[in-house]
Amino acid sequence: MSVFWLALAAFAIGTEGFVIAGLLPSIATDLAISVPAAGQLVTAYALTYAVGSPILAVTLNNIDRRTVLALALSTFIAGNLAAMVASNYALLLASRMLMALGSGLCMPTALAVSVAVAAPERRGRAVALVTSGLTVATVIGVPLGNLVGSMLGWRATFAMVALIGAVALAGLLLGLPRGLPRNTASLSDRLAVARHRNVLTALLITILWALGGFTVFTYFAVPLRGLGFDASQISLALLVFGGAAAIGNMLGGVLADRLGTLATAGLGLAGMASALILHSLVLKLMPGQAHYAVLGAIFLWGISGWAFYPAQVASIIRIEPQASMIALSLNASAMYLGFAIGGALGGAVLAAWSPADLGWVGGLSVSAALLVHLARGWQARPKPVKIAG
Incomplete structure (x- = not known):
């Protein structure tokens, strides 16, 4: 039962981390700021997570894991409550950074605790259950949070996430034992x-x-609003993306076992780059009839982009099997660093060009990832052996 509360905490964190994409236009209007400026709420969150997570993990290495989880979730809840009552952009930005510190401390600790409380033969399933909280968040939490925000205002979404986090915190305080192993890696x-x-x-x-x-x-909602999507249709688009991401995550794991990690990751990157470029083409060439076509591009983006991730994780474990948890922690920080840079870059694209240009710019970055990936695979190929004589 303890693992369930860990998964619920992951669900709250995943919902908060991704739902803001659908709320940015409303936040920008309410706080009288531009949409690119509102987008920096994502950049600040992701950058704080990327930098703060490893530093906090090392700093709190000698503290009981139950206490660390309680501190992390309390910080996350406090950040959401602060965002709910934030009266200006600066306070909301600080609230998001506070949430990121709680999230960045909670997730790696939750994964370590899930291993500690599970029987040896059930540890893989325990980790999968915790990470499923993030997956379920993309399918259920994000569309639900966007719907709540559209009906009751964006502040209500932060209240909803704080409530979910509080339930998870109560469950963990009641269900987790003290004295759990402390095995966080040093700096x-x-x-x-x-x-x-x-x-x-x-x-x-x-x-x-x-x-x-x-x-x-x-800036997920920005081009959709330009096409005439209302709040419920944007929630549907988020549901399409979340469902595709969940399918892609499972598909990526299966294909990684059958085709290999490098091939699966390459296919995922190629599909995602194509989907993002298609996203731009649809918006530019079919502005009047783009509703279904853009949903198709979003589905392809979700399924291929998240098929890449489990294959990438598996390949990183193979690089450093004796230090896999450290390598995966670094990969999580790298992911959030990419989120931060992406949020800033997207804001710059909106300021200089139009929402229709977001897709091809993002697609170029994923194409660059594909090129680096292919170069890595080329270097790792077996070298021909010259036979004497």
Whole structure:
């Protein structure tokens, strides 16, 4: 039962992290700021997560895991409550950064605790259950949060997330034992893994993939509103994306086992780059009849983009099997760094060009990730052996 509360915490964090994409236009209007400025709420959150997560993990290494989880979730809840009552942009930005500190501390701790409380033969399923909280958030939490925001105002969405987080916190305080193992890697351990050339290449690919996706996803609702989508239709589009992401995540795991991690990751990147470029083409060439076509591009983006991720994770584990948790922690920071840069880049695209240009710019970044990935695969190919004589 303890693992369920960990999964619920992950659900709250995943919902908050992604739902803001649908709320940005409303937030911008309410606070009298531009949409690109509102988009920096995503950049600030992601950058704080990327930098704060490893630092907090090392700093709180010697504190009981139950206490760390309680602190992390309390910080996350406080950030959402602060956002709910924020009267201006600066306060909302600070609230988002506070949420990110709580999220960045909670997720790696939750994964470590799920392993600690599960029987040895059930540890894989325990980790899968916790991470499923993030997947379910994209399918249910994000469309629901967007719908709540459209009906009751964007502040109500932060209240909803705070409530879910509070329920998870109560469950963890009642269900988790004290004295759980403390096995967080030191800063020197993390730096040692980060210096591995193949790990660095993998992290670059993750950054470019995340950058491309969040150049578009941060401003998900902006081009849809331009097409005439109302709040319920934007929620439907988010549901399409979330459902496709969930399918892609499962499909990526299956294909990685059957085709190999490098082939699966390459297919995912190629499909995602194509989908993002198609997203732009549809908006530019079919502005009057783009409703269904843009949903098709969003579905392809979700399924291919998230098919890449489990294959990428598996390939990183193979690079450093003895330090897989450290490598995956670095990969999570790389992902959020890419989210941060993508949010900033998307804002710059909107300021300089139009919402229809977000897709091809994001697609170029994912294409760059594909090129680096193919170069990595080329370098890893078996070398021909010259036979004497």
